[in-house]
Amino acid sequence: MATTEKQKSDVMLKYLRPQxxxxxxxxxxxGNGIVMGAFIRAVDKLGYxxxxxxxxxxxxxTSRMPVYLDFNSLHTAHGRALAFATGVKFxxxxxxVVVITGDGDAxxxxxxxxxxxxxxxxxxxCILINNHTYGMTGGxxxxxxxxxxxxxTTPYGNVEKHFDPCDLAKSAGATYVARGTVYHYxxxxxxxxxxxxxxxxxxxxxxxxCHTYYGRLNRKGDAPAMLEQFKxxxxxxxxxxxxxxSELEGKFVIGKIHEDAVKSEFCDExxxxxxxxxxx
Amino acid sequence: xxxxxxxxxxxxxxxxxxxxxxxxxxxxxxxLSWCKACNICIALCPQQIFEPDxxxxxxxxxxxxxxQCTICWVHCPDFCITSxxx
Numbered sequence: 001m002a003t004t005e006k007q008k009s010d011v012m013l014k015y016l017r018p019q020x021x022x023x024x025x026x027x028x029x030x031g032n033g034i035v036m037g038a039f040i041r042a043v044d045k046l047g048y049x050x051x052x053x054x055x056x057x058x059x060x061x062t063s064r065m066p067v068y069l070d071f072n073s074l075h076t077a078h079g080r081a082l083a084f085a086t087g088v089k090f091x092x093x094x095x096x097v098v099v100i101t102g103d104g105d106a107x108x109x110x111x112x113x114x115x116x117x118x119x120x121x122x123x124x125x126c127i128l129i130n131n132h133t134y135g136m137t138g139g140x141x142x143x144x145x146x147x148x149x150x151x152x153t154t155p156y157g158n159v160e161k162h163f164d165p166c167d168l169a170k171s172a173g174a175t176y177v178a179r180g181t182v183y184h185y186x187x188x189x190x191x192x193x194x195x196x197x198x199x200x201x202x203x204x205x206x207x208x209x210c211h212t213y214y215g216r217l218n219r220k221g222d223a224p225a226m227l228e229q230f231k232x233x234x235x236x237x238x239x240x241x242x243x244x245x246s247e248l249e250g251k252f253v254i255g256k257i258h259e260d261a262v263k264s265e266f267c268d269e270x271x272x273x274x275x276x277x278x279x280x
Numbered sequence: 281x282x283x284x285x286x287x288x289x290x291x292x293x294x295x296x297x298x299x300x301x302x303x304x305x306x307x308x309x310x311x312l313s314w315c316k317a318c319n320i321c322i323a324l325c326p327q328q329i330f331e332p333d334x335x336x337x338x339x340x341x342x343x344x345x346x347x348q349c350t351i352c353w354v355h356c357p358d359f360c361i362t363s364x365x366x
Contacts, residue, residue: 023314023316028357029316029318033359036357037356037357186354224320225323
């Protein structure tokens with residue numbers, strides 16, 4: 001675990017693209033950088049080489065991440081990251097395919113691809129960074145913007161209810177579903193590691209801060225203030241079991257939410273079908 | 281029995297951590313050319329070893345208090361902070 005190991009600069013530098021100029025394009029204090037650090041340390045802990053991992057992303061702030069990381073990368077159309085990743089996994093079943101996506105990218109524009117990737121249970125790790133808004137285009141309301149929250153498209157408060165990506169993935173058929181926040185770093189690294197090791201569709205939802213748009217419009221303060229709010233508003237899955245739905249209003253339930261080790265994986269099933277047809 | 285008591289009395293007072301950090305032996309390397317002055321390390325440090333400089337970037341003003349708890353460098357979004365302990 002990260003808290004016991006001493007992480008050196010070479011761990012990060014091993015996986016960053018040397019020709020890219022740093023610092024990154026993200027705003028000061030953006031949670032995407034923390035998730036990127038957690039992902040790199042998880043990959044380093046599992047011992048994957050740069051050629052074994054493929055990163056697929058769509059469009060958005062979050063989807064800039066494969067630009068900085070020295071893996072096989074695919075920067076695709078808006079919302080279609082999971083569709084491209086399905087193709088990559090199908091062509092190269094031995095490759096670890098990781099999809100980095102944002103809340104607007106995965107749930108609004110690519111909502112259909114998201115539920116069908118869950119349904120197939122294809123071995124892809126999807127890291128969904130949820131900052132409750134569209135950051136790159138200027139703070140418009142997204143499917144995860146909470147009710148009554150302000151955004152540039154809902155200046156008098158959001159009248160719609162928000163999506164819960166973890167519940168959506170669980171009911172659509174994903175076999176590993178977990179949620180973390182950028183404040184709870186050791187847990188985040190642990191669930192990303194577990195999701196990478198899991199065979200089948202795994203979703204990690206990470207609650208991240210967008211203090212530039214969501215935080216500024218909703219008076220949530222700067223990056224450290226938003227991280228402190230994640231600490232106060234988070235409840236572990238163990239505690240949440242015994243709580244009423246009204247008590248959990250506006251809170252983030254963090255930890256492993258669902259795991260199914262029995263359901264068969266899509267590439268394996270396809271391979272079985274090929275073997276059967278060959279034998280005929 | 282009496283020897284054991286004497287030994288425990290003569291033992292040095294318990295140190296805050298196992299490292300001897302000072303102004304000349306800083307606990308952390310901070311890559312200021314990558315730092316965007318987001319203040320996360322300054323706000324989250326449990327020992328409050330940092331203070332912001334004129335541009336809001338961290339300076340280690342109380343290096344002796346650092347316990348190498350890893351909070352600052354895992355929460356740094358720009359990978360600026362690394363430990364000097366090998």
